[in-house]
Amino acid sequence: MAAPSAQAQHGHAAHVHGQARLELGWDVGPAGGQLSLALEAPLESLLGFEHAPRTAAQRQAAQALLGRLRTAQGLWTLPAEADCRLAQAQVQAPVLEAAPAPGAATPDADGHAELQAQWRYDCARPAALTGLQLHLQGQFAPLRRLEVQAAVPGGQFRRVLGRQDRGELRWGR
Numbered sequence: 367m368a369a370p371s372a373q374a375q376h377g378h379a380a381h382v383h384g385q386a387r388l389e390l391g392w393d394v395g396p397a398g399g400q401l402s403l404a405l406e407a408p409l410e411s412l413l414g415f416e417h418a419p420r421t422a423a424q425r426q427a428a429q430a431l432l433g434r435l436r437t438a439q440g441l442w443t444l445p446a447e448a449d450c451r452l453a454q455a456q457v458q459a460p461v462l463e464a465a466p467a468p469g470a471a472t473p474d475a476d477g478h479a480e481l482q483a484q485w486r487y488d489c490a491r492p493a494a495l496t497g498l499q500l501h502l503q504g505q506f507a508p509l510r511r512l513e514v515q516a517a518v519p520g521g522q523f524r525r526v527l528g529r530q531d532r533g534e535l536r537w538g539r
């Protein structure tokens with residue numbers, strides 16, 4: 367198979383252990399606001415391994431990771447005044463699933479595997495969502511560098527967060 371071109375890689379995070387990428391979008395419409403977050407990471411960056419779990423401890427770690435991502439518990443804090451509800455959460459990590467569906471992505475021949483997750487929040491008082499606090503960057507031992515790409519009313523910005531960085535993102539007045 368030919369190596370993917372630079373073009374094909376556009377918008378797709380490189381597979382670098384210890385790193386992850388978070389895309390954040392914020393749209394305000396007549397009925398409220400929708401906040402979307404999408405995470406793309408080598409499994410190694412979140413879990414410390416990227417093969418199917420082999421031991422009870424690894425199975426437990428994998429289930430804990432999936433559960434935590436599905437609930438988004440502790441990953442970020444949204445302003446309470448914005449009244450946001452988690453409307454949708456999806457996590458895809460085929461290598462962690464006990465019986466992958468036929469045709470599901472398998473790890474690369476060299477054993478690398480990724481996790482992708484998406485969340486959507488519906489916010490009843492969007493005017494109050496002028497930023498958020500990210501905690502994701504400090505939650506996973508192997509994760510050293512989180513790249514954040516945000517597209518919000520008023521523009522786009524990019525931030526790179528290390529484990530110790532305060533993840534305060536602001537875009538409102």
Ligand SMILES: [Zn+2]
Binds near residue numbers: 381408477479
């Ligand atoms: Zn890898």
